[in-house]
Amino acid sequence: MGRGPSIEGRKNASDAKRGKIFTKLIREISVAARAGGGDPTSNPRLRSAIEKAYSANMTKDVVERAVKKATGELEGVNYEEIRYEGYAPGGVAVIVDCLTDNKVRTVADVRHAFGKFGGNLGTDGSVAFMFNKVGVLTYAANADEDGITEAAIEAGADDVVVYPEDGAIEVFTSQETFEAVKDAMVAAGHAPGHAEVTYRADNDIAVEGEVAQQVVKLLDWLEDLDDVQNVYSNAELGEGAYA
Secondary structure (H helix, E strand, O other): OOOOOOHHHHHHHHHHHHHHHHHHHHHHHHHHHHHHOOOOOOOHHHHHHHHHHHHOOOOHHHHHHHHHHHOOOOOOOOOEEEEEEEEEHHHEEEEEEEEEOOHHHHHHHHHHHHHHOOOEEOOOOOOHHHEEEEEEEEEOOOOOHHHHHHHHHHHOOOEEEEOOOOOOEEEEEEOOOHHHHHHHHHHOOOOOOEEEEEEEEOOOEEEOHHHHHHHHHHHHHHHHOOOEEEEEEOEEEOOOOOO
16 A cells, blocks of 8 residues: 655645745735835735735745845845746637746746647737736635625725625726725725735636646646746636546
């Protein structure tokens, strides 16, 4: 009978995963601080990045050091924002947002991923037009649907969607009103379980079986790359996607 991974092995894997998450969060804090200043009260992007970092149990010292490096108080690395676009198997559109200090390395890694799993790296703008940038506030199934809906309308949200399959609730905003709506929802006693500005596709592409499996492998591979911050797709994963 085979043995599973040792406790030490599982811990090492968990530590490695946590390290990757911290790397991505620190890069986002750095770019946000460099672009909009080191004061989170006047820099919404930085405030959002810091909130994510604290949610991931990053210490205050690590956060402050990242901000100081970005604003020149400490010596640090300069990261550049780059977006890649392409297609996964089945015609699924994919956007890959990166923060990197080495563009040659990053594009090679992203191109390799697309090729490895049957996709194609496209040109700038080849798929971005299929997506919209929106704010999303997410609530669990046991949340107060009526209270959230009323508060969201009062706060100026664009839409409220309740998903019948699991009862989860999402409140949608524009990119510009995201922070104001989130603050209003928290003030009304409806703090979201998760909140972010993200990209959502206008229309999803349904894929199943082996094609869906290849799409999942490609998306997972991309998300695991150190230089990749976020991966967006319009895949609607059907049966057999995780077989």
